[in-house]
Amino acid sequence: DIVMTQGALPNPVPSGESASITCQSSKSLLHSNGKTYLNWYLQRPGQSPQLLIYWMSTRASGVSDRFSGSGSGTDFTLKISSVEAEDVGVYYCQQFLEYPTFGGGTKLELK
Amino acid sequence: EVQLVESGGGLVQPGRSMKLSCAASGFTFNNYDMAWVCQAPKKGLEWVATISYDGSSTYYRDSVKGRFTISRDNAKSTLYLQMDSLRSEDTATYYCARHPYYGYNSWGQGTLVTVSS
Numbered sequence: 001d002i003v004m005t006q007g008a009l010p011n012p013v014p015s016g017e018s019a020s021i022t023c024q025s026s027k028s029l030l031h032s033n034g035k036t037y038l039n040w041y042l043q044r045p046g047q048s049p050q051l052l053i054y055w056m057s058t059r060a061s062g063v064s065d066r067f068s069g070s071g072s073g074t075d076f077t078l079k080i081s082s083v084e085a086e087d088v089g090v091y092y093c094q095q096f097l098e099y100p101t102f103g104g105g106t107k108l109e110l111k
Numbered sequence: 112e113v114q115l116v117e118s119g120g121g122l123v124q125p126g127r128s129m130k131l132s133c134a135a136s137g138f139t140f141n142n143y144d145m146a147w148v149c150q151a152p153k154k155g156l157e158w159v160a161t162i163s164y165d166g167s168s169t170y171y172r173d174s175v176k177g178r179f180t181i182s183r184d185n186a187k188s189t190l191y192l193q194m195d196s197l198r199s200e201d202t203a204t205y206y207c208a209r210h211p212y213y214g215y216n217s218w219g220q221g222t223l224v225t226v227s228s
Contacts, residue, residue, distance in 0.1 A: 039214040041156075048206055048218040049148075049156065055213060092156055096214060099170065100146075100158040 002027045002095050006103035012111035013083050021078045021106045023093035028073035029056075037096040040069055040078045043105075044089040052091075053078065085110055113137040113217045115207050120222030123197055133190040133207030133219055140188035141165065144210040147181060147192050149203035150221070157203075160192065161210060174200075197226045 007022035021040075029037045036056040041049040051060040053069035056076060066081045080087055088110050093103040119131040133145070147159040160181040161170045169181050180193040190207050204223050208215035 041215075043156075048220055049215070050218065051214050051216045054216075058213075060214075060216060090155075094156075094214070099172065100161075102156040102158070105155045 002029075002098055002101050004093055004095055004101055004103035006091075006093060006106045009106055009108055011107065012109040014111045015084065016082050019080045019083050019087075019108060021080075021091050021093075021108075023071075023076040023078070023103050025074045025076070025095055027097070029095050029097045030073040031097060036071070036073065038069070038071065038076050039094045039096060040067075041092045041094065042087075042089050043092065044086075047089075049092065080108075083108070083110060113209065115209065115217060115219035117205065117207055117219045117222035120205065120224045122225045122227065124228050125197060125199060125226055127197055128193070128195045129197060129224060131192040131194070131205055131207075131222060131224070133192075135188045135190065135207075135209070138209070138217075140183075141185040144212075145181075145183060145190045146208045146210045146215060147190075148206045148208055148215065148218075149201075150206070151200075151203045154203075159205070162190070194224070197224075199226050202226045 003026040005024045013019045038056045040053040043049040057069040068079045090105040090107050092105050114136045116134045123129045146161040162181045178196045182191045204221040206221045207219045209217040
């Protein structure tokens, strides 16, 4: 299985500041079709997860442009610019290259 | 509006069976692969199983192979998860998710399964 490892945030994050969440995969997620099979999800407190970013850098429908994804084949970053109250929750990265696996989650708290 | 509504969870004894359902609406169900994802209490997300849009292909995580069966009824726009030989470690909230080729872009609210004597 591909192992996904997420970094922690220096919580709490001041409102209006930016936050970057890291994720590392044990194998390159770059497919032969040129796409990188790395997704980001947000699970707000008491809610189901929602898709934020797919193919490493494509925002899902309706997702704020304050969210952006970047990275290489094995190292990835989700950046949230100007953090707001609605961004609070746990962020998960997920690989889709093989049978799906998720990272352990990164909690974002607001100051 | 896309809606996924899970049902069928509850308390079950180890070794027994349980069947979860997920009623879909607001989209053309038979155009999409579907998946089940679980989340143990206070833990992270784990993929459980995936079924192709027409039901012809199914995939499972190793820990549930041979015990869980994913299926669908496209005429009823409903996804199922038959869980047999349940273990305490299967205790989790189970989410159904719509699965276009790039990820899980819609999720249900989840149904809690508790395996305990």
